[in-house]
Amino acid sequence: MESEEMKKPVFDQEAGSLLVKELRANFAAGKTRSYDWRVAQLKGMIKMMEDHEPEILTALRDDLSKPELESSIYEIALLKNSCVLALKELKQWMMPEKAKTSLTTFPSSAETVSEPLGVVLIISAWNFPFLLSLDPVVGAIAAGNAIVLKPSEIAPATSSLLVRLVGQYLDSSCIRVVEGAVPETSALLDQKWDKILYTGNGRIGRIVMAAAAKHLTPVVLELGGKCPVIVDSGINLRVTARRIIMGKWGCNNGQACISPDYIITTKDYTPKLVDALKHELEQFYGKNPLESKDLSRIVNSNHFARLSKLLDDDKVSGKIVHGGARDKTNLKIAPTILLDVPRDSLIMNEEIFGPLLPIITVDKVEDSFNVINSSGTKPLAAYLFSNNKKLKEQFVVTVSAGGLVVNDTAVHLAVHSLPFGGVGESGMGAYHGKFSFDTFSHKKAVLYRSFAGDAPLRYPPYTSKKIRLMKAFLGGSIVGIIRALLG
Amino acid sequence: MATISLWLLRRCRASGVLTYKTNNVRRCSQFSSSYQLSTATVGEKQAFDVDQAASLVKDLRNNFHSGKTKSYEWRVVQLQRIMRMLEENQKKIVEALYKDLAKPEPESFFWEISITNASCKLILEQLKGWMMPEKVQTNSATMSLSSAEIVSEPLGVVLVISPWNFPLLLSLDPVIGAIAAGNTVVVKPSEISSATSSVLSNLLEEYVDNSAIRVVEGSVAETSALLEQKWDKIFFTGGERVGRIVMAAAAKHLTPVVLELGGKCPAIVDSNVDLQVAARRITAGKWACNNGQICIGVDYIITTKEFAPKLIEALRNELEACFGKDPMESKDRSRIVNSSHFKRLANLMDEDKVSDKIVLGGQRDESQLQIAPTILLNVPEDSLIMQEEIFGPLLPILTVENLEDSIEVINRKPKPLAAYLFSDDEQLKTKFVQNVSAGGMTINDTRRHVFVSGLPFGGVGKSGMGSYHGKFSFDIFCHKKAVLYRSFAGDDKMSYPPYHTYKG
Numbered sequence: 001m002e003s004e005e006m007k008k009p010v011f012d013q014e015a016g017s018l019l020v021k022e023l024r025a026n027f028a029a030g031k032t033r034s035y036d037w038r039v040a041q042l043k044g045m046i047k048m049m050e051d052h053e054p055e056i057l058t059a060l061r062d063d064l065s066k067p068e069l070e071s072s073i074y075e076i077a078l079l080k081n082s083c084v085l086a087l088k089e090l091k092q093w094m095m096p097e098k099a100k101t102s103l104t105t106f107p108s109s110a111e112t113v114s115e116p117l118g119v120v121l122i123i124s125a126w127n128f129p130f131l132l133s134l135d136p137v138v139g140a141i142a143a144g145n146a147i148v149l150k151p152s153e154i155a156p157a158t159s160s161l162l163v164r165l166v167g168q169y170l171d172s173s174c175i176r177v178v179e180g181a182v183p184e185t186s187a188l189l190d191q192k193w194d195k196i197l198y199t200g201n202g203r204i205g206r207i208v209m210a211a212a213a214k215h216l217t218p219v220v221l222e223l224g225g226k227c228p229v230i231v232d233s234g235i236n237l238r239v240t241a242r243r244i245i246m247g248k249w250g251c252n253n254g255q256a257c258i259s260p261d262y263i264i265t266t267k268d269y270t271p272k273l274v275d276a277l278k279h280e281l282e283q284f285y286g287k288n289p290l291e292s293k294d295l296s297r298i299v300n301s302n303h304f305a306r307l308s309k310l311l312d313d314d315k316v317s318g319k320i321v322h323g324g325a326r327d328k329t330n331l332k333i334a335p336t337i338l339l340d341v342p343r344d345s346l347i348m349n350e351e352i353f354g355p356l357l358p359i360i361t362v363d364k365v366e367d368s369f370n371v372i373n374s375s376g377t378k379p380l381a382a383y384l385f386s387n388n389k390k391l392k393e394q395f396v397v398t399v400s401a402g403g404l405v406v407n408d409t410a411v412h413l414a415v416h417s418l419p420f421g422g423v424g425e426s427g428m429g430a431y432h433g434k435f436s437f438d439t440f441s442h443k444k445a446v447l448y449r450s451f452a453g454d455a456p457l458r459y460p461p462y463t464s465k466k467i468r469l470m471k472a473f474l475g476g477s478i479v480g481i482i483r484a485l486l487g
Numbered sequence: 488m489a490t491i492s493l494w495l496l497r498r499c500r501a502s503g504v505l506t507y508k509t510n511n512v513r514r515c516s517q518f519s520s521s522y523q524l525s526t527a528t529v530g531e532k533q534a535f536d537v538d539q540a541a542s543l544v545k546d547l548r549n550n551f552h553s554g555k556t557k558s559y560e561w562r563v564v565q566l567q568r569i570m571r572m573l574e575e576n577q578k579k580i581v582e583a584l585y586k587d588l589a590k591p592e593p594e595s596f597f598w599e600i601s602i603t604n605a606s607c608k609l610i611l612e613q614l615k616g617w618m619m620p621e622k623v624q625t626n627s628a629t630m631s632l633s634s635a636e637i638v639s640e641p642l643g644v645v646l647v648i649s650p651w652n653f654p655l656l657l658s659l660d661p662v663i664g665a666i667a668a669g670n671t672v673v674v675k676p677s678e679i680s681s682a683t684s685s686v687l688s689n690l691l692e693e694y695v696d697n698s699a700i701r702v703v704e705g706s707v708a709e710t711s712a713l714l715e716q717k718w719d720k721i722f723f724t725g726g727e728r729v730g731r732i733v734m735a736a737a738a739k740h741l742t743p744v745v746l747e748l749g750g751k752c753p754a755i756v757d758s759n760v761d762l763q764v765a766a767r768r769i770t771a772g773k774w775a776c777n778n779g780q781i782c783i784g785v786d787y788i789i790t791t792k793e794f795a796p797k798l799i800e801a802l803r804n805e806l807e808a809c810f811g812k813d814p815m816e817s818k819d820r821s822r823i824v825n826s827s828h829f830k831r832l833a834n835l836m837d838e839d840k841v842s843d844k845i846v847l848g849g850q851r852d853e854s855q856l857q858i859a860p861t862i863l864l865n866v867p868e869d870s871l872i873m874q875e876e877i878f879g880p881l882l883p884i885l886t887v888e889n890l891e892d893s894i895e896v897i898n899r900k901p902k903p904l905a906a907y908l909f910s911d912d913e914q915l916k917t918k919f920v921q922n923v924s925a926g927g928m929t930i931n932d933t934r935r936h937v938f939v940s941g942l943p944f945g946g947v948g949k950s951g952m953g954s955y956h957g958k959f960s961f962d963i964f965c966h967k968k969a970v971l972y973r974s975f976a977g978d979d980k981m982s983y984p985p986y987h988t989y990k991g
Contacts, residue, residue: 028898069986099941105932110939115924117947194948206738213734216727216748218952221741236975242983250984284984294984373552387975396970400640403969411971415635417623418969423642424719428743430967443954445927445942446920447935451761459767460775460809460819462593 011180016187019176023119023146026173033116033144038090041141041170042083045134048169049076055161056130063129063155065297065331066252074251075130078414082135085416085433086142093142093437096446108449114441116144118194123185123208125199126299127255127353129155132222133162136197137175139436145195146174150188152200153181154299193217195440199257201351202425220429220439223422224351225379226261229409230368230395232386233269240385240407241276245284247383247409249335253296254355255303258381258403258410261351262358264368270361274337277357278322281335289334290327298331298354307333307354310347323355365391369398378402378424383409402426535705540712543701547644547671550698557641557669559618565666565695566607569659572694573600579686580655587654587680589822589856590777598776599655602938606660609940609957610667617667617961620970632977639965641669643719648710648733650725651679651824652780652878658687661722661745662700664960670720671699675713677725678706679824718742720964724782726876727949745953745963748946749876750903750926751786754933755893755919757910758794765909765931766801770809772907772933774860778821779880780828783905783927783934786877789893792886799862799884803847806860814859815850822856823879829856832879835872836861848880868896890915894922902926902948907933926950 009015031037049056056076060066066075086093096111120140124133133151140147149166151159163177178184189196189211198208199222212219229244248260265273285292298304304326311317311324316338323336338358341347347358362368365386372382382401386392392406402422403412413420413432421430431439555561573580577600584590584599610617620636645665649658658676665672674691676684688702703709714721714736723733724747737744754769773785790798810817823829833851836842841863848861863883866872872883887893890910897906906925910916916930926946927936937944937956945954955963 067984067986069982069984073982099939101939101941104938105935108935108939110936110942112942113920202741205741209738209741210735213731213738216730216734216746216949216952223741239975239978242978246983286985292985294986392972396638400966401968404971406970406972407975408971408973411973412635412969415623415625415969415971417626418635418637418971419967420969423966423968425741428741442924442947443943444920444925444947445936445939445944447927447929447932447939447942448916449930449932449935451764451931454764454767459771460591461811461817462591462819467593 011178011184011187013187013190016191019148019178020119020191020193023148023174023176027116027118027146031171032141032146032174035091035094037171038141038144039087041175042087042090042138044169044171045138045141046080046083048165049080052161052165056158059155059157059161060130062157063126064252064255064299065295067294067296069294070250070252070296071130075128079131079134079138081414081416082138082432082436086138086437089434090142090437093434099445101447105447105449107453108447110445110447113444113446114143114437115444117440117442119146119148120195120197120440121148121150121188121191121193123150123188123196123198123200124152125257126152126154127252127257129158130162132199133158136199136431136436139431140197140440141175142437143440145440147176148188149175149177150185151177151179153179191215195219197429197431197439198222205427220421220431221427222257222420222429222431223380223425223427224257224353225377225401225422225426226348226351226375227258227379227381227383227401228368228372229260229263229383229385230365230372231263231265231269231273232365232384232388232391233266233272234387235385235407237272237276238280241273241280243385243408245277245280245335247411248357249281249285249295249355251410253298254357255296255299255353256410258413259353260357260383260409261379262348262360264360264362264371266365267361267363270339270359274321274339274359277337281322285335289323290325290330290332295332295335295355298333301328301331303354304328304331304333307352307356310350310352310354310356311336313346315342315345316347319358366394369394372399378422378426380422380426381405381410381412400424402430535703535709535712537712537715540703540716543673543703544644544716544718547673547699547701551641551643551671555696556666556671556699559615561696562614562666562669563611565700566611566663568694569663570604570607572690573604576686576690579690580683583682583686584655584680586682587651588777588780588824589820591819591821594775594777594821599653603656603659603663606663606956606960610663610961613958614667614961617958625971632974633972635969635971638968638970639668639961640968642964642966643670645670645672645720645722645964646713646716646718647672647674648713648721648723648725649674649676651677652777652782654680654683655687657724657747661724661955661960664955665720665722665964666700667961668964670964673701673703673713675703675705675710678704716740720744722953722955722963723747730951745945745955746951747782747944747953747955748904748949748951749782749878750946750950751873751876751900752783752903752905752907752925753893753897754785754788754907754909755890755897756788756790756794756798757890757908757912757915758791758797759911760909760931762797762801763805766798766805767808768932769909770802770805770860773882774806774820774880775809776934778823779882780821780824780878781934783937784878785882785907785933786903787873787883787885789885789887789890789896791890792888795864795884795886799846799864802862802882806847810860814848815852815855815857820857820860820880823858824856826853826856828879829853829858832858832877832881835875835877835879835881836863838871840870841866841872844883868899891918894918897923902946902950904946904950905929905934905936924948926954 060071099110192215197220205221319338323334325334380402384395416433419430419435420432584595647661717740722745730746844863848859850859904926940957943954944956
């Protein structure tokens with residue numbers, strides 16, 4: 001109704017301040033700290049997914065035309081796994097970790113205690129709007145925090161579903177969702193948080209960190225970059241082509257921070273690789289991929305225009321070797337492969353985040369490392385397909401990225417024992433598995449001493465005798481010094 | 488008052504790289520191939536500006552990319568050289584610390600030299616293990632033909648900014664971590680402790696690999712020039728205000744930061760303690776540690792109304808035992824670092840609400856920059872002395888009815904870098920650990936948790952972010968790179984499109 005819409009409250013500074021104040025009070029009351037509370041929230045999240053899977057799939061289809069299988073695996077199943085792992089391990093994670101003490105503090109015992117940080121803000125992205133909203137929330141809950149989640153307005157169906165489901169299944173006194181765009185996000189960023197986890201791009205990442213600096217709030221920034229794939233010869237080409245396709249077009253149609261952005265291979269090997277990719281692409285998406293239901297669409301017309309511009313760049317439009325078809329009405333671009341685009345073209349200087357795959361060719365496969373490192377920025381992920389042991393070693397040692405995968409793409413994010421995060425321009429901090437728990441905890445050092453074992457040598461007045469004794473042991477081991485100190 | 492002298496000294500070594508200082512005198516012996524600065528006559532000033540900072544970072548980045556800092560051998564050699572540097576220059580270091588802070592020799596030996604030495608030693612013992620990739624388990628059937636590991640790689644070019652209170656330790660300890668992790672590093676020591684800054688600069692230039700490890704001396708202008716550059720990490724130890732500036736500057740380049748800040752570190756004292764030992768440990772934790780100018784020193788005490796007189800008496804006795812009847816005469820306390828801080832502390836004592844609360848001490852000597860160990864009883868919570876980090880020899884004691892109430896008093900304030908409890912009551916200890924948030928805590932002593940290399944040393948909230956010491960020093964200067972190896976076998980056709988047979 002018109003009058004209701006006009007009366008809809010704007011989420012402004014004041015609203016942000018009140019929200020944080022309320023959550024801080026509820027956190028201080030101790031609600032979120034108990035093991036039972038955390039378990040109840042995680043179980044609530046699992047139930048939420050079980051009860052509402054069709055609605056979640058529908059929202060993702062509305063926002064992204066995301067194929068059902070992708071939604072089920074990459075959004076729902078991955079999130080469920082996170083919850084299940086946290087439930088399994090939480091008791092262990094919450095235990096203090098004993099630390100060894102030495103003669104320096106004898107007699108004593110020491111431990112590191114994991115405590116919640118307090119009230120945390122999670123700002124998520126539009127491309128995996130369900131997973132990237134709730135996966136960090138799982139970590140924040142596991143660590144015992146109160147949470148505000150700001151989902152992306154670019155995926156509005158998922159955003160509003162999250163408001164409803166989180167309100168229904170989780171404890172609203174400690175976990176809230178705030179919808180909105182720039183004004184709402186700014187109002188949130190003006191507040192003092194105990195941690196901010198942001199997933200998105202580098203431009204906003206800088207804004208988030210600058211806002212956090214005002215309050216000395218630590219941040220985790222999960223950003224992006226151009227994730228390269230080096231393809232050697234002498235590999236299982238069919239599996240390689242499939243895995244590249246899955247990481248690229250099978251992952252939200254290239255709109256994923258860890259999607260292969262571009263390929264580097266030798267001039268010699270290129271024709272084989274291109275043929276293999278073409279063949280597998282047709283197997284997966286048919287002769288007319290614009291018709292396939294198994295590809296997400298481009299999220300909105302802004303991004304469609306951006307991607308079109310990359311393709312229409314003079315230096316590049318003649319380099320298309322496969323695909324290139326577009327459907328503006330339905331926001332679709334066919335899987336497109338480009339060969340030997342100039343390094344200074346637009347498409348090689350920004351994160352593509354779409355279904356365009358440039359292939360850069362080199363003389364020797366080892367030259368790939370220079371191509372990657374000369375870009376000057378470290379990507380979120382880098383991939384190598386090779387059976388050559390030495391090349392693999394060189395790759396791991398030479399290429400700096402958030403994470404690396406040899407002989408596959410993207411799948412490392414499903415390995416809970418690996419930290420998931422960037423380095424340099426691709427981000428700071430990491431999460432997944434126990435890293436999620438750790439990133440939302442303060443690791444508090446605790447030393448317990450007794451009143452025994454007090455050494456007069458430690459204290460003033462510093463007589464010359466004491467000084468001599470101290471000096472006598474200084475050149476030796478610290479053990480020697482402390483033995484003297486203990487008297 | 489410590490004078491801030493601006494020098495420009497340019498010296499080139501055969502190995503080819505420069506240490507930057509700003510100086511009135513400019514000397515030049517040889518040119519390195521990597522620098523083509525023009526000669527100048529003696530007496531010409533040249534500030535370390537943004538261009539020079541950019542040039543410095545570029546140089547270090549090139550040297551980093553050459554790979555030399557990544558080898559185990561290089562790291563070991565640097566650490567060994569630092570140990571030798573400390574051993575061969577003890578007198579020089581102690582003298583500089585005395586000049587800057589009137590720091591007593593034993594404090595310099597223990598707190599600055601031997602702790603730094605111990606850091607190097609620990610790393611040398613453990614580094615090989617730390618540098619090995621950490622194998623981790625992969626999970627689920629689809630990952631069955633794979634292996635995974637976490638590889639620790641250096642970040643690149645890092646900046647360490649250190650404070651004046653433990654100018655040698657707090658410069659070198661982070662630098663040691665940066666070296667252990669394989670980085671190139673620039674250290675900017677505090678200009679307030681200028682003698683140590685100068686000695687450190689000269690010694691590092693002499694002992695370590697200048698193509699990878701540099702000192703930039705100076706103050707605001709030089710620090711600003713450095714902060715405009717793109718670093719791969721910034722490690723800052725100091726106050727909250729500058730901490731914000733550092734983080735804001737880092738945000739422009741998406742540079743991760745470690746901020747070791749401060750706060751008001753409280754000590755709760757129960758009545759069921761060995762009072763003499765407790766009083767002695769508090770005394771050591773306050774006045775025998777750079778005269779209260781330490782981020783983890785006891786800032787204020789909370790005890791019961793009933794116990795306060797006994798505690799004050801015990802402290803009085805211990806103070807006399809340590810510093811004599813007239814503590815102003817004792818040579819065993821550092822002085823206040825400069826007259827600016829002296830005035831700040833005098834201000835805290837002179838506030839109306841507070842000046843009549845002094846129960847012990849209060850004497851001052853501005854010419855000597857000395858203030859006696861001073862205890863104040865029941866200052867109002869809204870007084871200046873209870874609002875800002877004291878960082879000096881003034882110790883307020885607050886009293887409560889029930890000791891449990893102390894926790895609430897502490898939690899009304901920002902989270903401190905450290906918190907202490909003296910008690911024999913197991914329940915109270917548990918409550919304290921569970922309900923007080925601080926960077927770290929020690930029960931029944933002060934500061935000692937920072938000596939446990941297996942414990943992270945760092946703040947939370949306003950007292951900082953990130954931590955170091957022991958392996959944490961190595962970790963904080965690394966990127967923990969996830970690596971997954973898959974085989975070509977075990978390819979799962981089921982998960983490939985077309986999906987239209989999928990029923991969910």
